[in-house]
Amino acid sequence: MARSVIATETVQTAGTDKHPRPVGRAGHRPGPLLVGIVAILVAATFVPIAYVAWSVISTGPSRVYALVARPRVGELLINTIGLVCVTVPLCIVIGIGAAWLVERTDVPGRALWRPMFVAPLAVPAFINSYAWVSVVPSLHGFWAGILVTTLSYFPFVYVPASATLRRLDPAVEESARALGSSPTDAFLRVVLPQLRLAILGGGLLVGVHLLAEYGAFAMLRFATLTTAIFEQFQSTFNGAAGSTLAGVLVLLCLLLLVGEAAARGNARYARIGSGVQRQPSPHRVHGKMIPAVAALTGLAVLALGVPAWTVTRWLWIGGGSVWANDEISTATVQTAGLAAAAAIITTVLAFPFAWVAVRYSGFFARFVEGSNFATSSMPGIVTALALVTVAISFATPLYQTISLVLAAYVLMFMPRAMVNLRSGLAQVPPGIEEASRSLGVSPTWTFLRVTLRLTAPAAAAGASLVFVAVATELTATLLLAPTGTNTLAMRFWSLSSELDYAAAAPYALLLVALSVPVTLVLLGQSARAAAL
Structure with missing residues (x-):
């Protein structure tokens, strides 16, 4: 059972079940405790x-209309929508293209390209802008x-696509070729x-x-709805x-969610075959080897080379004096502690959401799943202000706390x-759980010994992504952090905003260094998924 490490539930082999029966309680509805x-x-x-x-309601409809109908809001809306409409397709094309060249062709250096195109996840977008x-x-x-x-986010497509291609049964594509399909047709009709x-x-x-x-964008002086809200x-x-x-x-996020849900439908690809899967024969690029290697090299240089060179250059200019600061060690410890705690808590709390989304169908399951994305699309400062308002009004002891x-x-x-x-849950074959239950194992022990074990790699990948996100989070931390809290991102932003790029360089380096080991977990999970 392959386990994709980023936002996908793909498993691929010769047989697929596109409309599986949800596995849940009687009547396919969640029980009252889970609800x-x-x-x-x-x-x-x-x-x-x-x-x-x-x-918005307390502002009043007339004033809300006056605020939304301003020409400036129209400009911000065009900027934001245009950014999404151009960047998302570019990330998809680059991610799929790089994954195909690395996993399914005879381009040399596969062992080098794989980690290299996962590594940009360790470079926050604001450090890329700084570079x-x-x-x-x-x-x-x-x-x-x-x-x-695009250089910061294309790995979100590359990683799951790479894992998918490694697990793809070559017999499916070979069958299409045997029936007369050209390589391009086979890719478009079978692989894609x-x-x-x-x-x-x-x-x-x-x-x-x-x-979000x-x-x-603030460093690049490009105005979006989020930068305007912060200002x-x-x-x-x-x-x-x-x-x-x-x-x-939030409305824009809802449009994204509805569009993704409509395109995804109820389809799920699950392996129904068994036995050891043979590795596919790589496609020969023939006379296009040089352009293929040049394309991969150029992508690596743009995504990793520029940030690496910039940080190294500023560290060289700053010399040893930029490291002579007690705040560096304090910020590193605080960042790692907050990121680790948040990763564990978030993963545990996400499990009920994932369970309902996978094991049950209907409006409730879709609503539960979509509620997370709607909230996460909001700028960190809005989430922070909401929590500040709630804390001051209803839970004063929580104000200015790590909690x-x-x-x-x-x-x-x-x-x-x-x-x-x-x-991970989508790829656990229902038959394994049913076999465990038929042998007299209780539902609780089945969950602990079968389901939880099989989803552990996916949980580790999710926790890794949360760790990286928290370590590089900026806006909410600036507003909510108790007095005395100084994360690496906070210090980097403060110094870079003052145009003290040399002093900011150590914090940029440590942010990347802190994220690299966790990012490699994603690569390891993807490799193990391909071996299963």
């Missing part, structure tokens, strides 16, 4: 949305935003449909990240204007854990 647990968690995830709705602005100071605007975010879930899931993650991204709250604390813009952002910071991380990054758990 109760999930309802409480869903209610918590809707706190930021409720905050935005309350702010590119250092190299090209005049770089700013729409195309600059597309360049940086089995990459559909990887494309949709990865594309959704890219789109959600684009809607702040640091990269509203930061400069004038104009809650009405900021909350109205946040409402528009509130962790709550924000859970709300913001739940999809990273949930989509991986969803992928």
